[in-house]
Amino acid sequence: MSTDWTERLPKWIWAVIPLALLFGAVVLFLVENPLQNLGVNAPPVQQLTVEQTKLDDDGIHLKVRANGSEPVSLAQVMVDEAYWKFSMKPEGPIPRLSSSWVTIPYPWVKDELHEVTLLTDVGATFSHTIEVATPTPKLTMQRIWGYILLGIFIGVVPVALGLMFYPYLKTKGDMVLQFLLALTLGLLIYLFIDTLQEGLELAEKAATVFESSLIVWLVSGLSFILIYAVGRSKEKAPEGLSLATYLAIGIGLHNLGEGLAVGAALASGEAALGSFLVVGFTLHNLTEGIGIATPLLQRNTKLLTFVGLTLLAGLPAAAGTLIGAFSYSPQWGAVLFAVGAGAILQVIVEIGSYVLRNTEVGQRFTVPNLAGFTLGIALMYGTALFVAV
Amino acid sequence: MFDDKIPRKLFLKSGLITGASTLLGSMFFGSGNNQTSGDQYSDESTNKELAHPGVDHNGMTAVGQVDHEKNGFDPHEMLTDWDTGKVSTLPNGQTLREFQMVAVDKEIEVAPGIHFPAWTYNGRVPGPTLRCTEGERVRVEFINSGSHPHTIHFHGIHSASMDGVPGNGPGIINPGDSFTYEFDAEPFGCHLYHCHSMPLKRHMHKGLYGGFIVDPDPEKHPKYEQQARSRLLGSAENEEWQEFFMVMNGFDTNFDDDNEIYAANTVAFAYQQKPIPIKHDKPTRIYLVNATEFDPINSFHLHANFFDYYDHGTTLYPTKETVDTVMLCQAQRGILEFSFEDFEPGRYMFHAHQAEFAELGWMSFFEVINENKETV
Numbered sequence: 001m002s003t004d005w006t007e008r009l010p011k012w013i014w015a016v017i018p019l020a021l022l023f024g025a026v027v028l029f030l031v032e033n034p035l036q037n038l039g040v041n042a043p044p045v046q047q048l049t050v051e052q053t054k055l056d057d058d059g060i061h062l063k064v065r066a067n068g069s070e071p072v073s074l075a076q077v078m079v080d081e082a083y084w085k086f087s088m089k090p091e092g093p094i095p096r097l098s099s100s101w102v103t104i105p106y107p108w109v110k111d112e113l114h115e116v117t118l119l120t121d122v123g124a125t126f127s128h129t130i131e132v133a134t135p136t137p138k139l140t141m142q143r144i145w146g147y148i149l150l151g152i153f154i155g156v157v158p159v160a161l162g163l164m165f166y167p168y169l170k171t172k173g174d175m176v177l178q179f180l181l182a183l184t185l186g187l188l189i190y191l192f193i194d195t196l197q198e199g200l201e202l203a204e205k206a207a208t209v210f211e212s213s214l215i216v217w218l219v220s221g222l223s224f225i226l227i228y229a230v231g232r233s234k235e236k237a238p239e240g241l242s243l244a245t246y247l248a249i250g251i252g253l254h255n256l257g258e259g260l261a262v263g264a265a266l267a268s269g270e271a272a273l274g275s276f277l278v279v280g281f282t283l284h285n286l287t288e289g290i291g292i293a294t295p296l297l298q299r300n301t302k303l304l305t306f307v308g309l310t311l312l313a314g315l316p317a318a319a320g321t322l323i324g325a326f327s328y329s330p331q332w333g334a335v336l337f338a339v340g341a342g343a344i345l346q347v348i349v350e351i352g353s354y355v356l357r358n359t360e361v362g363q364r365f366t367v368p369n370l371a372g373f374t375l376g377i378a379l380m381y382g383t384a385l386f387v388a389v
Numbered sequence: 390m391f392d393d394k395i396p397r398k399l400f401l402k403s404g405l406i407t408g409a410s411t412l413l414g415s416m417f418f419g420s421g422n423n424q425t426s427g428d429q430y431s432d433e434s435t436n437k438e439l440a441h442p443g444v445d446h447n448g449m450t451a452v453g454q455v456d457h458e459k460n461g462f463d464p465h466e467m468l469t470d471w472d473t474g475k476v477s478t479l480p481n482g483q484t485l486r487e488f489q490m491v492a493v494d495k496e497i498e499v500a501p502g503i504h505f506p507a508w509t510y511n512g513r514v515p516g517p518t519l520r521c522t523e524g525e526r527v528r529v530e531f532i533n534s535g536s537h538p539h540t541i542h543f544h545g546i547h548s549a550s551m552d553g554v555p556g557n558g559p560g561i562i563n564p565g566d567s568f569t570y571e572f573d574a575e576p577f578g579c580h581l582y583h584c585h586s587m588p589l590k591r592h593m594h595k596g597l598y599g600g601f602i603v604d605p606d607p608e609k610h611p612k613y614e615q616q617a618r619s620r621l622l623g624s625a626e627n628e629e630w631q632e633f634f635m636v637m638n639g640f641d642t643n644f645d646d647d648n649e650i651y652a653a654n655t656v657a658f659a660y661q662q663k664p665i666p667i668k669h670d671k672p673t674r675i676y677l678v679n680a681t682e683f684d685p686i687n688s689f690h691l692h693a694n695f696f697d698y699y700d701h702g703t704t705l706y707p708t709k710e711t712v713d714t715v716m717l718c719q720a721q722r723g724i725l726e727f728s729f730e731d732f733e734p735g736r737y738m739f740h741a742h743q744a745e746f747a748e749l750g751w752m753s754f755f756e757v758i759n760e761n762k763e764t765v
Binding site for chain 2: 056057058059073075076077078081082083084085086104105106107108109110117119120121122123124125
């Protein structure tokens with residue numbers, strides 16, 4: 001009897017009933033407010049995060065994002081412990097998760113430190129330090145070209161130079177190939193940890209509501225799985241050119257992040273860039289080129305392929321310096337780093353499995369291999385000293 | 390690998406390193422800019438030009454208006470709203486002044502848009518400015534309608550049980566309780582009262598303080614009778630003066646034991662945005678009290694003029710003559726006397742000479758009115 005009755009109902013009713021009950025439960029909760037019995041009367045939680053800073057002849061401009069339990073009203077703005085006029089765009093309370101540009105017509109002093117404090121309607125304070133006041137670069141063709149050239153210098157040039165070792169490396173035997181593969185693995189492990197760390201550091205600067213460090217881990221994992229799946233879609237592990245291509249993609253994403261950091265630090269005046277720094281980056285990224293060349297040692301490769309690989313691995317650095325210089329929000333930067341970390345992890349797995357497939361168990365942890373692996377890490381760390389000061 | 394927190398001093402010190410624009414300019418556009426490390430920013434501006442033509446070099450203020458009506462008190466009215474209490478005569482002939490003070494929790498707007506959860510006497514910060522004459526009997530009925538135990542501790546001469554401190558006499562007055570403090574108004578001067586519950590710092594900075602002014606009785610001071618008479622509220626001599634009451638205070642809006650807001654009479658920039666009008670042909674007297682917490686001292690600096698200062702107001706002769714700045718420690722107070730007679734009309738600044746306090750709200754103007762003179 002009852003089964004007949006239920007079977008006559010349309011199938012979709014079983015999707016509608018839970019939704020209708022959900023709606024009812026929400027209404028009931030709002031009407032009854034059972035939290036009252038708990039004596040919960042929490043004051044509003046307020047949080048303001050400065051995502052971007054621009055300095056120009058009109059003063060200081062801050063992109064301020066609100067998060068917390070309700071909209072945040074910015075009541076006053078202090079610069080260096082002095083209240084100052086300000087205007088907002090858009091005006092009024094900043095809705096939860098939204099952002100507003102705050103303009104303070106403050107006569108900031110070039111090359112000096114300024115502390116901006118935002119006061120909300122309840123008197124809560126949120127401080128933002130401008131480490132070294134420098135005019136934010138204006139978007140002129142000359143500047144854009146300058147940043148692109150800078151990116152080419154720290155990305156494309158070293159990768160190209162690294163790849164130029166190819167003909168020499170090709171004359172060497174299997175032992176050297178094994179050594180270089182181990183070296184590449186070491187290099188990649190370094191890059192993976194470094195990229196992940198950069199992403200997590202940037203995540204700290206983002207508005208807490210975005211849970212950016214969680215996003216970094218999840219996006220790293222997701223992008224790893226995606227790239228891995230694409231790489232394996234031909235039912236064969238990538239080798240040779242395709243492995244080199246994935247290497248170039250992973251390293252390219254890493255260089256994008258690297259460019260981002262350089263561009264942002266330069267534009268915000270936090271780092272004065274000199275020829276010393278550029279030379280450091282060239283040395284640092286040279287090893288990446290050798291890494292990309294390694295999977296190609298057992299086949300013949302056209303010159304054009306090398307050009308393509310160079311651009312794939314190096315050019316993202318130029319995009320990075322540009323985006324970094326003309327400001328970006330930390331949560332997006334963190335996502336970029338996370339994608340890079342995932343891509344590098346994929347290459348680590350593929351090179352690792354390539355080594356495993358092509359060597360006997362006893363030949364895996366040989367002295368040259370371990371030496372190569374260690375040297376890969378040491379080279380990256382050592383050359384990083386040039387750029388991290 | 391690239392740490393964006395590079396200690397910049399290392400860079401600045403290093404002869405190898407030059408500025409970003411130098412690098413970008415000279416490396417890639419070498420011929421165009423003949424920059425040296427000395428004028429590396431010469432493409433941005435030269436020294437002779439005003440830095441940042443678009444900024445407001447005079448923009449130091451708060452944005453918006455405080456709703457004085459909603460606060461229930463106006464810093465301009467507070468300058469002169471003496472509370473003289475209910476006056477009667479005791480059987481022994483002594484004048485009795487009765488006051489009532491109620492402690493209430495109240496959110497007040499201390500700067501435009503910034504609300505502070507204050508503890509107040511009579512719903513205002515500072516509390517009512519009690520004014521009496523030396524030798525009078527003072528009775529203050531205190532009712533605690535707040536959420537914490539409070540007291541009133543008067544700076545004056547009284548017995549231990551009337552001291553308004555924990556453990557003495559009635560001790561702390563719990564919410565819902567009341568107590569009447571009673572004493573003779575002694576000595577004459579510019580005094581203050583405040584809550585003395587513990588933790589004292591919190592009870593003070595939340596707003597429980599106010600002025601307690603005891604005018605001298607001219608008959609008791611034959612040597613300085615004229616001066617005493619001019620201080621006695623209601624006398625013909627006192628009418629010749631323009632008198633103002635000011636409490637220098639601060640507000641720690643984020644409760645980090647450091648003030649975000651400084652002011653005279655609570656509202657930041659109140660007298661900057663709307664100056665205090667004073668007549669040039671009447672001398673001015675200011676009863677000044679320092680109720681600032683956290684900072685050991687506060688100060689008062691008058692522009693374009695000098696004043697005589699009576700520390701604590703307990704003398705009828707100046708303790709400091711012809712000064713333009715006076716420094717007061719916490720709870721220190723005094724009387725300032727000056728004249729703008731025949732001064733050019735216009736705005737005369739006064740503020741804490743701790744520039745930090747001034748720029749955080751304790752910045753004010755007198756608007757001197759002189760019909761006989763034109764502004765140059």
